[in-house]
Amino acid sequence: MALRGVKNFLCGSRVLTVKQNGVMRLSLVWYHCSEESERESLPSEWYEKAFLKLTKLSSFLKTVDLINGRPVNVIDESRVHDDILLENLHLFKSLARDFIGCPSVQETMKKNMIVALGSNAECKEPLCFSKASERESIRVDSLTKVASFLDISAQQRKVVRAAICPQVTRHQILTGALEEILDGLKSEIEYFDSRCPSNQVKMAKQIVVSCLKVLDIATSYNPESTSWMRVAPVKDADSPTTSHKWEDILERFIDLVDCLSEETKLALDVKKAEVMKEALYQIRDVRIDKNIGYRETRHQESLVQKILSKTLGHSSRCLFTLLTYYLYGNMQDIEVEVRGGLYEIGQGNKFRLCMGKILTSDEEKMLWSGVKQLDKALGLFKFIWEAAGMKGDLELQGHLWCIGTDSRSLAYRGNTFLLHGIDHFR
Known part of the structure; x- marks a missing residue:
């Protein structure tokens, strides 16, 4: 697909397909659009093409994940030194972040939360990850970043x-x-x-x-x-x-x-x-x-x-x-692939912190590795919340996405983690 065609048709898209010497290559391209247009879903044609790319990349990367900013074979926990693989991982995560905003995935997430949290969740639960800003990644590397995310005042x-x-x-x-x-x-x-x-x-x-x-x-x-x-x-x-x-x-x-x-x-x-x-x-x-x-x-x-x-x-x-x-007890970087947000739920000064992780496969080791990484990030935010003496109860909830998997919920260390399937755009 030519650059001009992509640019005319995709607002906020990051994918560009270029043919060089008979080889198709995928590159990242950033476009800027207004806050209002960011909240709108992309055209159905984009999702159809993106899903095909995601499926191919998922098959290629099924045992690999980003941990501490580096590609790791999750099955045997070995470090992978491969620049092309790292580039493909970043591309896969970037595509998936955009795909999470499509109507079918949002609907899947909503149904999954209702099943996991009860039949009354539909009218009470906030809509998570619906805004483009909530689907961006965040590297957690300072107390200031955490405090700003949680809206902690200067005095606190x-x-x-x-x-x-x-x-x-x-x-x-x-x-x-x-x-x-x-x-x-x-x-x-x-x-x-x-x-x-x-x-x-x-x-x-x-x-x-x-x-x-x-x-x-x-x-x-x-x-x-x-x-x-x-x-x-x-x-x-x-x-x-x-x-x-x-x-x-x-x-x-x-x-x-x-x-x-x-x-x-x-x-x-x-x-x-x-x-x-x-x-x-x-x-x-x-x-x-x-x-x-x-x-x-x-x-x-x-x-x-x-x-x-x-x-x-x-x-x-x-x-x-x-x-x-x-x-x-370690120096691993804390990177949240889908930053989510802090949402007020129900009544009585209750809040929920939602953050997400994108998986290349639903293999058990991959799944639990993702859960543990999310739990680490969520736990850090709750530690700062409690240290600041913030008013209100803070509930932690992790979300994971994977191509072609069945949606379900998991429990880990007293917190709920929801696995959402990414299927064909409908």
């Missing part, structure tokens, strides 16, 4: 910060987050170094190993299992005293980010390292010393927590990163 945001800072700035949370970032970056660097070796990547690998060695000094003792009476280790006269400051790790992180600034394939991991520089800068003058007793160690850890609690503001991405590690 101060309450959130005061509530979470003492928890997420603890020494073991900071060191755990740093180790997680470095281990992830090391794994990615080793993969690319084995296939596309370069001086910059080799140097970055050395910096990561060096960082981990210094960080090991800060985590070599476990305060939970050590007696308060422990004295400093006996120093070996023939060995130099091992003494560092957090500034040593800060300098290494700065060098690491600079070293990999041009490596686009490592951008996600480098960004995480760059975010953590804020915390390291604040505690740069605090000592890291392996050869001290328990009381001195606890003093250093307390000092780290005190400084970070005071200096990391609500809008700090570093604070948000520490929060996600505190809640989930």
